[in-house]
Amino acid sequence: MKSILPTQISLWRKIVNKLMTILVIVAVALAVIPLIFILGDVLLRGAAAVNLTFLTSLPAAPTSKNGGIASPLVGSFTMVGLASLFSIPIGVGAGMFFSEYSWSKLSTVSGFMNDVLTGFPSMVLGLFVFVVIVLTTKSFSAFAGAVALSFVMIPIIARTTDESLKLVPNTLREASMALGVPRWKTTFRIVVGTGKTGVLTGIILAVARATGETAPLILTAFWSTHYATNLFNQPIGSLTYLIYLYGTSGASNWETQAWGAALILILIMLALNLFVKVIIGRSLTEARMG
């Protein structure tokens, strides 16, 4: 029987094939080239500012060439650390609820609200914390900044936890329950134990996202050139705020330092993302060995 399909690929189809390939390559280039330019630009301009004293000295007046980023760097770490302390238990807990009680109405509704929160303008989150915490305590603080950042982190952690726990096969839950293990222990030890790579990945991505946030900090942590001695009653600096402040200052010394701070921030991001790759890569090798 003769096949109804043509035996030879027509010239036209060959041309279309080539054309589509070229289009896809152009799209990839358009997506990647700006990133390369940004990275290159930050690297070139930032590298001039970065050295050990830059990392270890306090911010200085715009007239000084020797100002550093020590206190804002510590400020960023402090607030992201505090925010992680708040958001990891809440986010992982919420994610466990979304995944393990996915049949309940409450889980569906709160899962939807979680998704809304993920896409919420972070400036508005900052405004909310400003009204609730800053106005009540009558002070900008690391605590207020951390709360605002945890609003950014919680929905990310909750959703990635939910998704990685849903990937854990139900047969493992049943195997554990059938051994007479209570449900909560099955969830903590077996389900989270099996899906922990995904949970950890979500946490690190949330940390990276929070480290790069500026908007939630403007109205909550505000800015300071000094180390904070109290986390509740004094403003605190951050890397992102420094970049925003120095970058828009018009003072050439500060602009150079803003590029340096941007380079440090990007290196932190890169490190966090590489860490995620390593974790995922390692768990894949384990899975392949298995």
Add this chain to the structure above:
Amino acid sequence: MTKIERRTQNTGMPHPSMSKQDFSTAKIETKDLKARFGKVEVLKGINLKFPENSVTAIMGPSGCGKTTFIRCLNRIHELTPGAKVEGEVIMDGINIYSPNVDPVAIRRRIGMVFQKPNPFPTMSIYDNTVAGLKLNGVRDKKKLEELAERSLRMAFLWDEVKDDLNKPGTALSGGQQQRLCIARALAVEPEVVLMDEPCSALDPVATAKVEESIVALKKDFTIIIVTHNMQQAARISDFTAFIYLGQLIEFGKTSEVFEKPKNELTEKYITGKFG
């Protein structure tokens, strides 16, 4: 649904209460056991007695409710959203569905082996074997090692894994994984072991090994095994129950059920006329 009902009428299904058997030492007994998923009634009232220290095979065509039935016996069925159970399951004189019985405690006395091998992927062979003990708070290292070896020996796996106890459980072959799951179920020292088509994902050689261990186990445990495979039921079981469309059609000694089935349906199923 109507299609199935019509078929039932045509084949002249007997009333479920007709299965009257009396075995004095029943370890587990079901009384008018009904199960449903939402509105669909999967089990329509099953009365069965499982004699102690024996292997009982539960046969029936796909979708007849045999898996649901055995999942009712350790209260795993009710974990599925929308699943409901009515009737009684009596073990040693106690209805395990009575409100003052803790299902978690019941599941420690009634172990289960699933259709597909499901070792915990993050755990070693050793940790898989004692997972039920560790998760239930047993810390005594000596006791754990003792029970691990004993359970692995009972599952006929010890000789194959004794030098690799720290390797991941998922590194074993399919058949070995299933025997690991049997060992894991045995380690918590249950009285009854439920097996839901434990060999359906295994090749004949692996199946033979699992069957070997099942037969050896009945001196210590009461075993209830769901199987698709009639030869398997004939090979390893002492008693056989035939379930069709959520009802018990026949129960008796395996030899009798296979050689002179009382019910026409059973005979048709055994001779391969449907299924």
